[in-house]
Amino acid sequence: SAQKNCPLDKDELGLSTWNFLHTMAAYYPSTPTVEQKNDMKLFFHLLAKFYPCTSCAKDLMEQLKTSSPETDSQYKLSQWLCRMHNEVNKKLGKPEFNCKLVDERWLSGWADGSCD
Ligand code: FAD
Numbered sequence: 001s002a003q004k005n006c007p008l009d010k011d012e013l014g015l016s017t018w019n020f021l022h023t024m025a026a027y028y029p030s031t032p033t034v035e036q037k038n039d040m041k042l043f044f045h046l047l048a049k050f051y052p053c054t055s056c057a058k059d060l061m062e063q064l065k066t067s068s069p070e071t072d073s074q075y076k077l078s079q080w081l082c083r084m085h086n087e088v089n090k091k092l093g094k095p096e097f098n099c100k101l102v103d104e105r106w107l108s109g110w111a112d113g114s115c116d
Contacts, residue, residue, distance in 0.1 A: 010053050010056070013052065013053060014053075014056070017051075018085060021081060022078070022081060022082075022085075022102070022105070022106040023106055025074070025077045025078040025081045025106070026074070026078060026102075026103065026106040026107040027074075027107075028040065028071075028073075028074045028077045028078075029073075029074060030073050030074045030075070031073065032071065032072070032073065036071070037071040037072065038071075040069060040071040040077065041068065041069045041071050043069075044064060044069045045064060047060070048060040048061040048064055049061075056088075059088075059091070060084075063084060063087060067080070067083070067084065078102050078103065078106070078107075079099055079102065082097060082099035082102045083099065085097065086099070
Protein backbone atom coordinates (compact mmCIF):
# COMPACT_ATOMS: atom_id res chain seq x y z
CA SER A 1 0.00 0.00 0.00
CA ALA A 2 3.06 2.30 0.18
CA GLN A 3 3.37 1.58 -3.56
CA LYS A 4 1.44 4.00 -5.79
CA ASN A 5 -1.02 3.16 -8.59
CA CYS A 6 -1.69 -0.42 -7.49
CA PRO A 7 -5.01 -2.23 -7.08
CA LEU A 8 -6.67 -1.50 -3.73
CA ASP A 9 -6.53 -4.02 -0.91
CA LYS A 10 -9.51 -4.54 1.42
CA ASP A 11 -8.43 -1.82 3.88
CA GLU A 12 -7.69 0.82 1.23
CA LEU A 13 -11.01 0.10 -0.44
CA GLY A 14 -12.80 0.24 2.91
CA LEU A 15 -11.23 3.55 3.94
CA SER A 16 -12.00 5.16 0.57
CA THR A 17 -15.55 3.86 0.68
CA TRP A 18 -16.28 5.02 4.24
CA ASN A 19 -14.82 8.45 3.37
CA PHE A 20 -17.24 8.65 0.46
CA LEU A 21 -20.29 7.19 2.25
CA HIS A 22 -20.04 9.35 5.38
CA THR A 23 -19.47 12.47 3.26
CA MET A 24 -22.44 11.58 1.06
CA ALA A 25 -24.60 11.16 4.17
CA ALA A 26 -23.35 14.48 5.57
CA TYR A 27 -24.50 16.27 2.41
CA TYR A 28 -27.80 14.41 2.07
CA PRO A 29 -30.79 16.83 2.29
CA SER A 30 -32.30 17.52 5.71
CA THR A 31 -35.74 17.35 4.08
CA PRO A 32 -35.40 14.90 1.17
CA THR A 33 -38.12 14.29 -1.39
CA VAL A 34 -39.88 10.93 -1.56
CA GLU A 35 -37.77 10.12 -4.61
CA GLN A 36 -34.51 10.97 -2.80
CA LYS A 37 -35.51 8.79 0.16
CA ASN A 38 -36.29 5.83 -2.08
CA ASP A 39 -33.20 6.33 -4.24
CA MET A 40 -30.90 6.46 -1.21
CA LYS A 41 -32.38 3.20 0.09
CA LEU A 42 -31.84 1.66 -3.32
CA PHE A 43 -28.29 3.03 -3.42
CA PHE A 44 -27.29 1.05 -0.32
CA HIS A 45 -28.95 -2.12 -1.58
CA LEU A 46 -27.11 -1.81 -4.88
CA LEU A 47 -23.86 -1.09 -3.05
CA ALA A 48 -24.32 -4.37 -1.20
CA LYS A 49 -24.75 -6.14 -4.53
CA PHE A 50 -21.63 -4.70 -6.13
CA TYR A 51 -19.22 -3.87 -3.29
CA PRO A 52 -15.98 -5.41 -4.57
CA CYS A 53 -15.10 -7.42 -1.44
CA THR A 54 -17.27 -10.51 -1.46
CA SER A 55 -17.29 -11.29 2.26
CA CYS A 56 -17.86 -7.60 3.14
CA ALA A 57 -20.73 -7.39 0.64
CA LYS A 58 -22.34 -10.51 2.06
CA ASP A 59 -22.23 -9.11 5.60
CA LEU A 60 -23.52 -5.75 4.39
CA MET A 61 -26.48 -7.45 2.77
CA GLU A 62 -27.25 -9.23 6.05
CA GLN A 63 -26.99 -5.91 7.93
CA LEU A 64 -29.41 -4.26 5.51
CA LYS A 65 -31.95 -7.01 6.17
CA THR A 66 -32.07 -6.22 9.89
CA SER A 67 -31.47 -2.45 9.60
CA SER A 68 -32.94 -0.76 6.53
CA PRO A 69 -31.32 2.58 5.54
CA GLU A 70 -32.94 5.47 7.43
CA THR A 71 -33.33 8.05 4.70
CA ASP A 72 -35.82 10.51 6.21
CA SER A 73 -33.18 13.20 6.83
CA GLN A 74 -29.46 13.99 6.81
CA TYR A 75 -29.38 13.43 10.56
CA LYS A 76 -31.08 10.03 10.37
CA LEU A 77 -28.98 8.81 7.46
CA SER A 78 -25.70 9.91 9.06
CA GLN A 79 -26.63 8.25 12.37
CA TRP A 80 -27.75 5.06 10.65
CA LEU A 81 -24.50 4.88 8.66
CA CYS A 82 -22.51 5.48 11.85
CA ARG A 83 -24.22 2.49 13.45
CA MET A 84 -23.55 0.36 10.34
CA HIS A 85 -19.88 1.31 10.40
CA ASN A 86 -19.72 0.56 14.12
CA GLU A 87 -21.05 -2.95 13.45
CA VAL A 88 -18.12 -3.50 11.09
CA ASN A 89 -15.72 -1.91 13.60
CA LYS A 90 -16.96 -4.31 16.26
CA LYS A 91 -16.55 -7.30 13.96
CA LEU A 92 -12.96 -6.26 13.18
CA GLY A 93 -12.07 -5.44 16.79
CA LYS A 94 -11.73 -1.72 16.02
CA PRO A 95 -12.86 0.95 18.53
CA GLU A 96 -16.46 2.12 18.34
CA PHE A 97 -17.00 5.67 17.03
CA ASN A 98 -19.15 8.07 19.12
CA CYS A 99 -22.05 8.81 16.76
CA LYS A 100 -22.74 12.14 18.49
CA LEU A 101 -19.54 13.36 16.82
CA VAL A 102 -20.46 12.29 13.30
CA ASP A 103 -21.31 15.77 11.94
CA GLU A 104 -18.11 17.24 13.37
CA ARG A 105 -16.05 14.44 11.81
CA TRP A 106 -17.70 14.53 8.38
CA LEU A 107 -19.41 17.92 7.92
CA SER A 108 -18.48 20.89 10.09
CA GLY A 109 -15.03 19.97 11.39
CA TRP A 110 -14.00 19.74 15.05
CA ALA A 111 -15.16 22.39 17.50
CA ASP A 112 -11.52 23.22 18.36
CA GLY A 113 -10.99 24.59 14.83
CA SER A 114 -8.32 22.00 13.96
CA CYS A 115 -9.90 21.41 10.53
CA ASP A 116 -10.08 25.12 9.56
P1 FAD B 1 -12.16 2.86 8.61
O1 FAD B 1 -12.95 1.84 9.36
O2 FAD B 1 -12.07 2.73 7.13
O3 FAD B 1 -12.75 4.27 9.00
C1 FAD B 1 -12.30 5.49 8.40
C2 FAD B 1 -12.56 6.64 9.34
O4 FAD B 1 -13.95 6.74 9.60
C3 FAD B 1 -11.96 6.46 10.75
O5 FAD B 1 -10.64 6.90 10.80
C4 FAD B 1 -12.86 7.33 11.62
O6 FAD B 1 -12.45 8.68 11.63
C5 FAD B 1 -14.19 7.25 10.91
N1 FAD B 1 -15.13 6.34 11.56
C6 FAD B 1 -14.87 5.15 12.16
N2 FAD B 1 -16.00 4.58 12.58
C7 FAD B 1 -17.00 5.44 12.24
C8 FAD B 1 -18.40 5.41 12.43
N3 FAD B 1 -19.01 4.39 13.05
N4 FAD B 1 -19.13 6.45 11.98
C9 FAD B 1 -18.54 7.49 11.37
N5 FAD B 1 -17.22 7.58 11.16
C10 FAD B 1 -16.45 6.55 11.60
N6 FAD B 1 -13.07 -5.07 6.25
C11 FAD B 1 -12.90 -6.37 6.61
O7 FAD B 1 -11.79 -6.79 6.89
N7 FAD B 1 -13.98 -7.21 6.69
C12 FAD B 1 -15.25 -6.79 6.40
O8 FAD B 1 -16.21 -7.58 6.45
C13 FAD B 1 -15.43 -5.44 5.99
N8 FAD B 1 -16.66 -5.00 5.65
C14 FAD B 1 -16.79 -3.73 5.17
C15 FAD B 1 -18.04 -3.29 4.74
C16 FAD B 1 -18.20 -2.03 4.20
C17 FAD B 1 -19.55 -1.59 3.71
C18 FAD B 1 -17.08 -1.16 4.09
C19 FAD B 1 -17.24 0.21 3.49
C20 FAD B 1 -15.84 -1.58 4.53
C21 FAD B 1 -15.67 -2.86 5.07
N9 FAD B 1 -14.43 -3.30 5.53
C22 FAD B 1 -14.29 -4.60 5.93
C23 FAD B 1 -13.27 -2.38 5.61
C24 FAD B 1 -13.13 -1.80 7.03
O9 FAD B 1 -14.37 -1.31 7.51
C25 FAD B 1 -12.14 -0.63 7.09
O10 FAD B 1 -12.46 0.33 6.11
C26 FAD B 1 -10.69 -1.05 6.93
O11 FAD B 1 -10.38 -2.05 7.86
C27 FAD B 1 -9.75 0.15 7.12
O12 FAD B 1 -9.97 0.65 8.41
P2 FAD B 1 -9.43 2.03 8.95
O13 FAD B 1 -8.86 1.76 10.30
O14 FAD B 1 -8.57 2.70 7.93
O15 FAD B 1 -10.71 2.97 9.22
